[in-house]
Structures are given as structure tokens and as C-alpha cells.
Amino acid sequence: MEFRIADSFTTSLGRLTAAEQRAVKTTAFDLQMDPSSPGLSFHKLDRAKDPNFWSVRVNDDIRVIIHRTGASLLLAYVDHHDKAYRWAERRRIERHPTTGAMQLVEVRERVEEVAAPAATPAGPKLFGRLRKPELMAFGVPEDWVEDVRNATEATLFTILPHLPQEAQEALLSLAVGEQPPAPKPVQAEADPFAHPDAERRFRVLNDVEELRRALDYPWDRWAVFLHPAQRDLVERRHAGPARVTGSAGTGKTIVALHRAAHLARRDPKARVLLTTFSKPLARALAQRMASLVAGEPALAARIRVQALTGFAYDLYAEAFGQPQLVADAILHQMLRKAAGSSTFFPIAFLLNEWSEVVDAQQITSWEGYRDAPRLGRRTRLGEKQRQALWTVFAEVQAALDAKKLVTWARVFERLTELARKGKDLGVDHAVVDEAQDLSMPEARFLAALAGGKPDGVFLAGDLGQRIFQQPFSWKSLSLDVRGRSSTLRVNYRTSHQIRTQADRLLPGAVTDVDGERDSRKGTVSLFDGPPPTIQIFDNAAAESGGVGSWVAARLREGMAPHEIGVLVRSTGQLGRARAAVKAAGVSASEFEDRMEAVTGSVSLGTMHLAKGLEFRAVAVMACDDEVLPLQERVEGVTDEADLEEVYETERHLLYVACTRARDHLWISAVRPGSEFLRDVRG
Template identity: 50%
Template sequence: MNFLIADSFTSALARLTGQEQKQTKTAAFDLQLNPAQPGLQMHRLTNSRDPNFWSVRVNQDIRIIVHKTEASFMLAYVDHHDKAYSWADRRRIEAHPRTGAIQIVEVHERIEDTGPLFANLTVEPDAAPAQPASPPIFADLSEDALLDIGTPSDWISDILTWSEERYFQMSDRLPAEVAEALLEYAATGRLRSPELVPANPLEHPDTLRRVQTVATEDELRMALDFPWDKWSVFLHPSQREVVDADFSGPARVTGTAGTGKTIVALHRAARAVREDADARVLLTSFSRPLANALRAKLAILLADDPAKLGRVSIASFEDAASELFQLMTGRRPTFAPDDALQAAVERAIADLGYTDLAPRFVMAEWRQIVDAWNLVDLTSYAGVPRIGRRNRLGSKQREALWPVFEAMRAALAARGLVTRAQLFASVEAEFKAREEKPFTHVIVDEAQDLGVAELGMIGALASGPNALFFAGDLGQRIFQLPFSWLALGVDVRGRSSSLRINYRTSRQIREAADQLLPQKVRDVDGVEDDRTGAQSVFEGPPPTIIECADKADETRKVADYLRSAVEAGISPAEIGVFARSNDYLSRSRAAVAAAGLEGRQLTERAEDFGNCVSIGTMHLAKGLEFKAVVVMACDDEALPLQSRVDEATDEDELKEVFETERHLFYVACTRARDRLHISGVQPVSDFVADMALK
């Protein structure tokens, strides 16, 4: 007999108290060992539409709903007595007659207007004329077409009458694959082709999204400790298509926040080590916290074979480069601190007698051009592209500047110091010359924040089909100036895919956040990131945006919001509070404390905060997800950060500051799944006004 566990069970389990979860897990283990043991007090549910539903007693009030047939035993739901029975009364579990996928179907009941019963009632006319009914958006679909995508037969006639508004009201009651196919049809006018039906319903891709077969006690423990909504093991067909595709060269997947780019990257890594016993994979991202998060998720994805996990190196760009550098040289790199760079600039200018040369301009030229591109002589400096730098320096100006950069490089070398760009360049040079590469695959998450030096290194670490894969969103670029990937030999043209179905963020939050960015973004090489057609699969309340009189007023209002979120059933661990920089975090801490909640500040380490509110800067929000997010201190001088504005040396650099600050705000807002609250002290940032829906 197959022992199964449904996502509806793990989702319901997460809503119980800690003690109730512990008792439920104990009962689940007992059921796996012996489903027939009498101590579990199993009773058939006689009022359910599905004759195979049974109730299992956990304690005096908690009940597990199981679905039991001759071939399988499924943990379907768990809740307090009345709620558990009510859930089962309204559902059935079956293999869809057309697709073969196992579905948990909410029984469709439609209350019809009985007409004559109310014939004698007098109805007063409306004060205002009634609004015309919204047109049905699925009326052109046939019954066969709806069955092909897995629609339960008793829902078809109602779906054909739905307007767009009605769809969003009802979509969460449909099987996920049906809701997504209808959403895609509404957005594009195309209905997805039906999946091939496997012989075993448990092997159908849509079954695997919601039902897991558990063979051992360890697998059950893993399923109970890591429910699907926390690590997203399933793949939507559009994601699966990218995971399974073979590419003749570098490839990239794009998509707005929440469309599952990271999930695709993780599955590409898992696929590589599952299909090739000799595969050596580097899974990398721009920061250590993101790399830590990738490590935890891939460990779950490859839990069936830890040996495969051992063939995946997971590290930030910098940590990966440092490890390779140590293998090359036998020593770890010593990075030049900012004060050493500043001193080198000032000393070089003084020694050369360039008294009219601004150190700030020279430092920007060094960081963005000379060091970023690893320019080693005047010839290379003369020919480098200057995207993002307004100053179009002539040949004589560059000749005059070059001795400054030579002196800076010599000063750093004399102290045994390197910049991060120099580290990446040295690793690139080493492995570009080697025929045998250190990895068979390099998979990059958050690829929009790759710099020139990082991309150059990554291009040298693996070669061949499927060797390089990038996942990113140009709208979330917060660190790097735009540059040509083609100039570094990385060509993703013709091998770039876009994801459009958003699983993480409600429609209301996504639509508000999308106002911050243009609908279409084109990179330097002409590859377009098109945000039109993006769709969220669930609804939620609109974001709240509050302009406060002063800091004390903001503290009170955010504290009230946090308390209301907790009262609505959101645990503190599911709440994130973010501000632009460390200078503003005291306001976040004050609001959390005023709400009577405990907060913990995010760091670069991977930590379990328990049942505490997460507090951090917007940069540390990257890659995280919370049911409720508060973005605080969105004051005029905080967003964009005034110090960055003041440091800009020309108009192009100032434009880049505003663009990346806007992207950073977008990143923070899109960490929210269900609820988003934005606040600032008057005058608030112009970015906040841009979020008003148009």
C-alpha cells in the first residue's frame, strides 16, 4: 500500500500550535507503521461526499483526515474537530478522468436563484444605475478543452460564465494546474496543451505538486518538517520546460519577483548531478546569505541521495573565487579595504602633482572602469566601453589619468592587497588557459547582479552544452552598472526564457510594485526582459501606504499594523520589517518593540530566529519571503539614500543611483506574499507615490 502525504495536510499542520504539531507528527508516524492499529481510533466519515475519508483522533480536539483505499493511505488534512470534518465534507479525492492526475477537489455547489419563491417581494430601484455585468472570459472554451487541462467536470458550466473578477474570487478553490492554465489563457488567449498521461497517477507531474509518496520514516520526517510551501519542490509546466531543456551554449531565465527563477536554478543543479555521475556543479549567487539559502533548499531537494549533494559546490561569487584562488596559489587573498584604496588615490594624485583632479572622480573611474574591466595598460583603457559613465574622456585625458591608476595598483601590490575585481580576474586568467575546467556546470542565481569581473570568471569555469545557466531579473539589479555580456563571450541570445506566473506575491502587491519599473527592459546586448503578461495566482488585500507626521507617529502606526497581522493569525516568524540602511533600523526595532513582539536583526549568517520578527536592511531582504512585510522609513532623503546621491560624479551616475535605489525598493516590497505596509515620515519618497495604481 502506498503511504501518501498531501500538501493540504502539511499546510494545515503548519497552522497548529507547536504542541499540536508535535502530537500530530507522532500520530502520523504511528499511522505509517501500522494504519490499522486500534489505538488510533479511526472512524469513517459518513457525511462526506467521498466514501474513502476517515478521521483519526490525535487528542481530545485535533483530528487527522485520511483518505484510505485498497491501494493507498493518504494524510489529507488536520485541524480542530469541527473544522477538520467540515473540510472533508466539502471535498473528494480522485484521479481526473482525462488527465489522470490525482486531485483534491472542492465539491462544487452553486446556489441558484429560485425566482418564484420571491415573486411577491417589492424591490426598490437602485439610487444609481447598475453597472453592466463584466463579460465572461472563458465562454469560448469547449468542455473538452477544459477537461484537457484537468478541470473537474462539475465546475465546467460555472467556469464558462466567469468574469475576470469572478475568476480571482474562485481560483484558489480549483486544482492549481487548472487555475494556472485559465490564468494563462486569460492573459495570452492560449490554452496549454494537455500533458501525456502516465500509467501511474502518482507519477503525473500535477499529482507530484500536491501528493508525495513516503516510503520510509526518514522521508516522512522530511515531509513533515519541510512542507512544500516553504521550499517549493514542484515545478509549473513553464518552469519544468526550462529545467528540462538542453542548450548549446549559455542560457538565461528571467521573470519578475516571485516567478520561481531560483526554483528553476535549483532544479537545474539537481538535474545535472542526477543525470551525470561525473558532474561537478557550482551553484552561486552574489551574497553569502543567498548562497546559504540555496544550500538549505538543495539539501532538501536531494535528500534522497546526499552523495549527489556532495558534487555541488554552493558559494557566493566572492567565496567561490577565494576558494579557487587558494587552490591556485596556496594562500587566501587579502582584500584592500576602502581606506587603503582612498589613500592610494590621494597619494597618487599628490605624487603626480594633479592638484586639480578630484579624488572622488578618480575613485569612480577606478571602480567602474579600470578595476572592473581589469585594465592593465593604456591601450586597453583607451578601448574599453564606458557604459554608465557620462564622461567621454579623450585620448589625452586618458593618457594623463593612466599613471594615477598604475600608481594605485603598484601601491596595493606592494602591501599584498587585491581588490575583489582583481581576484576574479586572476581566477579567470588561470582557468581560461586550462583545457580541463573545475566544473561541468555553473548555475547562477540573481544573475542581474553579476559584475564584469564576476561574469568573466564564471565564463572561464565551465564550457560545453548546458555548462552555463543564469537566472535573474533586470528589474532587481541593485549593485552593478549595465554592461555587455557579449563583450565577455557570454551570449544568451536565442537561449533566453521568461517566466510569467507569480506564485509568491498576491496580485494586489505585484501590481503595486510593478508601478516602480518599466514594463520592458532591454539589456546592453538587446535581450529584452518583458514584464507584460505577468500574473499572480492568488488574491490579497491591497498594500497600505501611510505618510506619518513624525517618527513617533510612524512607530505607533507600524506597531498597530504588526499587532493586527498577528491577531489575524500571521506568526511573528512570518513577518519582515525592512529599512533602507543601518541608520534607519532603530525605527524598525522601535516599532517591533512597541507592538510587544520580539525582533531579530538579519545578518549574513544563516540563522533560525524562532518565532521572532525579522528586521533588516533592504539589501538583506533579497531572496527572502514573508507573509507580511513592512517597509519603513521611506522618507525623501532615505529613498534614494542621500549619501549615494551626493557621491554621484555625473548625470549618468546619478541616473544609475536612482535606478538601482528604485530596484532596491521593489525588491523589499516583493518579499511580501499576502500583506505589505509602507510608511515614511513626511515628505515621503517619490518612489512611494509611484506605487499608486494607475
């Protein structure tokens, strides 16, 4: 008999208290070990529409709902007695007659929340032209076909929560003018639980350890159940570097985590690096990976989770000794000294030319600089100008060598040289999260480290969230993902309203230097919510009071403090955020290099550090005229391309901040407010 678990079970388990969860886990282990044990109290649910639903007693109040057949036993749901029984009486687990996937279906006549077709508000029917077989081909249960055919824009999100996820995705795609993928035909005798759509909600648990992992982290649904598109990306084999893209909330990080674990499982000798551009993000990845491979110490030992700079630092120290990294202030001083009294090139231009061209490309000769591509740099330089500049940069390089100082680019370049010479650096596969914010030297190093191997490098990222690095050609660095690039389209984290308005900050598609295109077209959110609130205030005190009232309202609705985040552009605006939380009458906790909320406190922080975080409610405040874009960055621009880059990355920052919100989003500023707010309003 196969033992299975449903995502509805892990979700309902996560809503119980810690003591209740412990009791449920004991019962679940007993069921897996011996479902015929006389110590288990099974009760047939006579009022359930599905004859295979049974309840199992956990204690005087808690009941586990079991779906039991001769071939399998499935943990379906758990709750307090009456709620558990009502849940089972309104559902069936059955094979969809068209798709062949096993589904958990709500019984239509027992669902009172959905308005009857006759009461449908006026408006054009979104799917009225589709016949019953066409809708069922997308996974719509037969009971719900008429409700779907009568759905309008006003009622669609009322109906969607009652449908299986594959039907939700297809209908949302149709509603926005996209054509969902054609359903694949299945054989009548095929196992309905083995269908890709069934595997997103039901999973076979082969042993006690798999059950333990599923139950220890019931809120981490991602660790057990994957969307078919995600599973395909996790398990697909690639002859060279590959990439997955998608807008915020589509599960790129989840794919990266599972991909790293899958590569390690597939080859028992493989050494896998899961990395990203920042230490806080790497720590968050490490915590998630620990839950994903819990109970598998041998597997976990072959997966190294570390920020790429930290990984490089350790390798460099082992090969060459501890690197003496030059501080930014010292580097700036060297550039000023080398430039002398010349005012032909402003210091800001010299800094950018050094970091984006000379240091990034590790140019060490006049000939190298003379012929170097200056991608994205619009200030044209003649040969005499380049000669003058090179005298400055050569002097800086000599000063660095004299003091035995190195830049991060030099660290990565020396490691790249080692890898190209065949030195084993301890990695067979590299999986990179937030890849859009890697630097050119980091990307070049990854290509040398594992890029030439099958499945050597897997990149997960979104060009729309690039906030730290200038664009460059990945192909020129031997990270050519053409033909091996995929896009995720289903947003799990952010409501339809928040995603729609946040997307207005970005173009419909972003194209990288190599011509690879990240398009937001066709992306759908699976749930509805209130529209974002956008407010402009006369002064900072009034804004803090307004944000405080908004936070207090979320708390009165039952939201926990740690489910709320307040974000600002930079540390200079944190005082306004603190005042807002104080006005709400709740404590605050500021996240700096950590990536988790503190129970009992509202989280405060800057937009830069918000990557990887998510909250039920987010207030993005202090979006003032000279804050977004930041005036200091605008005034420091000496190249037209740099100005475009400033505006682009500042937009990306606001996009990242807004898409940390799941259900509620507040955006505010002091009059007149950032010009970006006009775009958010639409």
C-alpha cells in the same frame, strides 16, 4: 501498491503542533511500511462523496485522511477529528475528463462561501464568452464551470481558491488579457498521476527516506512539489549557459536549488557549485539545500553551497596563498595620491572609472585602456584625456603591486587564467542564484570555470532586482544565453494587489545589454489580499507611531511577530524602525548577516539585506524625499549614466523591499515623501 503524498497533506501537517506532527509521522511511516497492518485503524467515510476516502486514527483526536484504491494509497489530509472529516466530505480525487490530470476537486454543492450565480455582483463577466469545453480544457472542474463563467472582477478571487492551480493560472492569464498555453492532448490510458499538472500536487514516495524528507519540513512545500514549468527548467538539458528569469516571488531560487540537486543526481560523479553574490544569501541557500537532500550524505557532499567570493577566496589561497585584499579606504587614498592636485577629474569620477572600467576589465596597459569599451559611461573621453587618466590608474596599480595587495577583480582574474589553462577547480556545474548582481569579473570567472561544458552554468535572476552592479554584456564574457533563456510567470509569494503596485516601480520589460528581455507581462499572483497602505506623515515620530499601530493591528489579527518585517533604506533610518516596533509593544530583532526571522520578534533591517527574505506583513518606512533615492549617491554622481543608474537601482531597492510581503504591505514617509511613492500609487 504505490504510496503517494498530496500537497494538501503537507500543508495541513504544518499547521499541527510539534507533538501532533511527531504522532502523525509515526502513523505515516507505518502506513508506508505495511498498509494492511492490523495495528492501523481504518474507518470508511460514509458521508464522503469520494468512495475511496478513509480515515486512519493517529490518537484520540487526530485523523489522517487516506485516498485508497487497489493500485495506490495516498496521504491526502490530516487534522483534528471533526475538521478532518468535514474536509474529506467536501472533496473528490478524480481524473479530469479533458486534461487527463488527477485533481483534488471541491464538491460544489457543499461549498457555502461561494456566492450563487444569481447573487453575483454587477459587472462584466470575465469568461462569459467561453464555452464549457474551452474552460474545461484549462483544467476547470466540471462542477465549477458555471461559477467561472459568471465570475466578475469582484468575485474572481473568491472562486479561485476552490480550483486546481492550473485552472487558477489559466483564468488569471485570461483575466489580464493573456492567452494561456494551449493544453496538450493526453492519451485516455495515460496515468493521471503522471500528468505534469498532477505532479505539482501529488508525488510518489518510493522509500522511507523520501517520506521522511517530505514530513520533516512540511512547511517547505517547494522541496516536494514543483510547478510543471519549474520542473521542466530543473530537468532540461542545455548545450551551453542557460538562464531563468521572473519577477520576485516566481520561484527562481527554488528552481536553482532543485537544479543543483538534479545535476548531482543525474551524474553520480558531478561536482556542483550552488552560489550567489552574498554570504547571507549563500547561508540561506545552504539551509534549504540541507532540507532538500537530507538523508543523502553522498549527494550532499558533491554539492558545494557558498558565496562566490568565499569560493574564490578558498581557491586563490590554495593556488597562490591567502589574498591580501585592499581595503576601500586604502584604494581611495591611492587614487587621490595618484591624481595629485589635478581637479580635472573629480575623485568620484576616478573611483567609478577605476571600478567599472579599469579594474572590472583588468586592464593593465595603456593600449588596453585606450581601446577599452566604456559601456554605459556617457562622459566621452578623448585620447589625451584617457592618457591623463591612465597615468593615474597605472600609478595605483604599481602601488598595489608594491604592497602586494589585490582587488576582488584581480582575484577572479587570476582564477580565470587558471581555469582557461585547464586547471581543475573542482566544479563541473555552476548554478547561480541572484545572478543579476554578479560583477563582470565574477561572470568572466564562471564562464571559464564551467561555461564551455553542457549544463555548465545555470543563471537564475531578475534584472528588476539588480541593485549592486553596473550592467554589462554577458555574451562578450562567453555566457551567451540566447535561445536558452526562460521566464517564470506564476507568483506564489505576493498577493495580486501587492505585486501589481510594486510592479509600477519598474518598466513593463527590462532589456539587458545583450538584448535579452525580462518582461513582467503575463505574470499572475495566485491569491488576493488587501491593497497596500501608503501614508505620508508630518514628522518621524508620527510615522513611527503610525507604523507601530499598523504592526499592533497585524498582531491582534493573529499574526506572529516573526511573520512581520520592518525595512528601511539604510542604517541611518533604523532608529525610526526601532521606535515603531517599540510603539507596537513587541520585541525587535535586527538581521545583519543572517537570513532568518527570530521567533517572538519583529524583524528589522535594511532593504539591501532583505533579499531572500519573506514575511506575511512588511512595513517599508522612512521613504523620505532625500532617502529614496539616497541623496549621498545623487550628489556623488559625475556621469549622466551614473545618475540614471542611481535612480534605477534605488527603484529596484524599493521594489525588492515591497515584494518581501505576502499579504500586507505598508509604505510610509515624512512629508513630502519620495518621488517613487507617486509611481506606487499609480
